[in-house]
Amino acid sequence: MTPDARIYAYSAVLMGSPILLKLFEHNESLASRVFRLIKQQENIFTVNRHDSEVMAVNHAAGSHAVVVSQPVFNLIRCAKAVSESPDSSFNFTIGPLVKRWKIGFSGNSVPDADDLRALLPLTHSHDVVLDESTRSVFLQKAGMEIDLGAIAKGYIADVVRDFLKQEKVENALINLGGNVQTLGAGGEGAWAIGLKTPFSAPDALIGVINVNGKSVVTSGIYERYFECDGRRYHHILDPKTGYPLDNELFSVTVISDDSIDGDIYTTLLYGMGVEKSLRYLRDIPDIEAIFVTKDQQVIFSSQRQFSFTLLDNTFHPVY
Ligand code: ADP
Numbered sequence: 001m002t003p004d005a006r007i008y009a010y011s012a013v014l015m016g017s018p019i020l021l022k023l024f025e026h027n028e029s030l031a032s033r034v035f036r037l038i039k040q041q042e043n044i045f046t047v048n049r050h051d052s053e054v055m056a057v058n059h060a061a062g063s064h065a066v067v068v069s070q071p072v073f074n075l076i077r078c079a080k081a082v083s084e085s086p087d088s089s090f091n092f093t094i095g096p097l098v099k100r101w102k103i104g105f106s107g108n109s110v111p112d113a114d115d116l117r118a119l120l121p122l123t124h125s126h127d128v129v130l131d132e133s134t135r136s137v138f139l140q141k142a143g144m145e146i147d148l149g150a151i152a153k154g155y156i157a158d159v160v161r162d163f164l165k166q167e168k169v170e171n172a173l174i175n176l177g178g179n180v181q182t183l184g185a186g187g188e189g190a191w192a193i194g195l196k197t198p199f200s201a202p203d204a205l206i207g208v209i210n211v212n213g214k215s216v217v218t219s220g221i222y223e224r225y226f227e228c229d230g231r232r233y234h235h236i237l238d239p240k241t242g243y244p245l246d247n248e249l250f251s252v253t254v255i256s257d258d259s260i261d262g263d264i265y266t267t268l269l270y271g272m273g274v275e276k277s278l279r280y281l282r283d284i285p286d287i288e289a290i291f292v293t294k295d296q297q298v299i300f301s302s303q304r305q306f307s308f309t310l311l312d313n314t315f316h317p318v319y
């Protein structure tokens, strides 16, 4: 990927992630409005600050329902539906386990098995009661915590895309720590998005995904993890056991129109593994996935909305 001299890149660190905005014009003011918008969204959805709207719901767990804004209600309703879909290991009530593991934050240790087991009853999405008429959310058990970490970045990437569209921007890319959303075709007829080589140098790529006005989201076990006694513990947890999900995958990348779908499906498919995912995606033509396995295969569910160029021959494409 040779740098395109017409592209202006703006970066920031928000939501605990590096954020990159690419525009085809020098426009500091637009870039700072985008970053302000992201910050504003983060302040609503984060569980890493006590005063967010989501934390207001969590603080009231076991006590009372909390009225939330329409966007928060909608995102929670969506996260609940995905969590309750058949065979889903996506679970937005995973908060108590995420907080216990602290993966991606300092002070990591492997929790006691008993500790984790004791938290499992607090992670049932059926115990979240939504009331459409009052726009309120009630976590029925004290100690429950919702965590929108597996869906919020995708949602916010779409908010940014919609904002840029409204500002009449035709060509742009926003990368929210691995959640990429694009407008237009970039400079060369498509935006080029790198598929990272797991556990390698930050700029090492398996290949390049080319898209035009699509979202590309990757969720992998090499982004947020820690090591203890020679074992790696990553940040996507199995709601059945409380431990990191363990399967044949390094990462899942989803190509779709909306980044919220990309974010949902990367997490959902990661939990399903390759075989089940491929069967599952047959009925959902708008969602396409690339699976990178620990034995160096790059498996494509289908390839209608993007093209792919392999750069690293130690990986084997499977179509
Ligand atoms: P990324 O952080 O790379 O975007 P995901 O979109 O898969 O990855 O989101 C992972 C985050 O979602 C975790 O950091 C945690 O906050 C939360 N999480 C962990 N396990 C699950 C799960 N099984 N279902 C839903 N959310 C989860």
Ligand code: MG
Binding pocket: 149, 150, 151, 153, 154, 179, 219, 263
């Ligand atoms: Mg995500």
Ligand code: MG
Binding pocket: 149, 150, 151, 219, 262, 263, 264, 265, 266, 267
């Ligand atoms: Mg996700």
